[in-house]
Amino acid sequence: MTLSFPNQSRSYDEGRGCVSFWGHEASFEVAFQVEMDALRRLDPAISHDEASLLSTFDGNRAKIQHVASRVYSRGRKSYVRLSASDF
Numbered sequence: 031m032t033l034s035f036p037n038q039s040r041s042y043d044e045g046r047g048c049v050s051f052w053g054h055e056a057s058f059e060v061a062f063q064v065e066m067d068a069l070r071r072l073d074p075a076i077s078h079d080e081a082s083l084l085s086t087f088d089g090n091r092a093k094i095q096h097v098a099s100r101v102y103s104r105g106r107k108s109y110v111r112l113s114a115s116d117f
Contacts, residue, residue: 033060033099040087042080048111049087053098060108062098067114093117 033055040051048063066083070076072093073086087094097116 033102035095035098040084042083044080049083051087051094051098053095053102055102055106058108060102060110062102062110062112064094064098064112065114068112068117071114071117 033053035051035053037052037054040049042049043063046063047066049069050061050063053060053062064087066078069083069086069090072090076082076086094112097112098110101112101116102110
């Protein structure tokens with residue numbers, strides 16, 4: 031099966047310093063978190079506010095999902111946290 035991202039929702043989690051999103055492989059749901067440092071790597075001029083972080087996520091969604099698929103394929107876990115080094 032292939033990992034897909036049919037759910038376009040994402041949310042900012044200030045306490046964990048990340049943006050969360052979800053993927054699916056068949057009926058298996060996978061929770062992803064992309065760290066703020068990873069988002070800064072995609073846009074070095076990013077502000078630290080929620081709107082800027084979500085906007086950067088949205089503008090780089092295809093790349094983030096590609097990286098998420100690659101990292102997920104290494105271990106196929108139900109939770110994956112993406113760091114700057116993954117990009």
